[in-house]
Amino acid sequence: MPNSIQHWQPFSDTVAALQQLKQRFKLVIISNVDDDLFAATAQHLQVEFDQIITAQQAKSYKPSLNNFKVAFDRIGLPQDQILHVAASIYHDIAPANELGLATVWVNRRTGMMGSGAALPAIAQPNLEVPNLQTLADLTEC
Numbered sequence: 279m280p281n282s283i284q285h286w287q288p289f290s291d292t293v294a295a296l297q298q299l300k301q302r303f304k305l306v307i308i309s310n311v312d313d314d315l316f317a318a319t320a321q322h323l324q325v326e327f328d329q330i331i332t333a334q335q336a337k338s339y340k341p342s343l344n345n346f347k348v349a350f351d352r353i354g355l356p357q358d359q360i361l362h363v364a365a366s367i368y369h370d371i372a373p374a375n376e377l378g379l380a381t382v383w384v385n386r387r388t389g390m391m392g393s394g395a396a397l398p399a400i401a402q403p404n405l406e407v408p409n410l411q412t413l414a415d416l417t418e419c
Contacts, residue, residue, distance in 0.1 A: 283311060284318030289386065291411035296325040298414040304328040308349050310339050310369065329353060340369040346377055363413060368399035380404050382413055 299305060305327050309316050312334035320327070329352045331345060338344040346362075353360065363382040364370030374381045383403035407413045 283315050286319070286322075288322050289409065291409045293322075293324050295410035295414040296323055298411075299417065300325050302417060304353075306349060306353055307331065308336075308340065308345050308370075309333065310345075340366075341373040343373055343377060346373060346379075363410075367401050367403075371403050372399050372401035375401050375403075382407060384408075384410055384413065 296305065305325065306329040307316070307320075307327050308331045309319075310333045311319070313332050316330060316332050320330070329349065331349045331352060333339045333345065336342070336345040336348045340346075350357065350360075357377065357379055360379055361382060362370060362374040362379045363384060364374070365384045365386060367383065371381050371383050381401075381403040382405045385406050385408060405413075405416075407416070
């Protein structure tokens with residue numbers, strides 16, 4: 279099943295939103311897959327990322343704080359200049375909050391029950407948006 283990831287298509291708003299965000303910000307991916315699987319996914323996203331940190335490179339999986347620390351080393355910016363945007367409270371928002379990062383939760387499950395494929399977790403993002411395009415539009419203000 280993991281190999282099916284390479285065939286998954288991005289959400290309909292994702293490519294345009296990433297391209298819009300790339301015009302103003304550096305984009306970094308912290309992914310819970312290996313290098314080969316992310317390389318296939320990246321082709322669908324149609325944007326060049328400034329850094330790509332995979333679980334294979336970090337030698338750990340989120341929610342491990344190690345994945346974030348590898349990202350900090352590669353990004354080379356103070357943590358107060360980093361905004362972590364993610365769809366998983368469990369894998370992303372909770373550990374990013376623990377590290378003091380500002381966070382945005384892309385909650386595509388608004389109005390749905392349960393936590394989807396992720397384990398349930400409790401953490402409060404700084405901002406919640408229903409999709410990535412909403413965040414991209416907010417950055418234009």
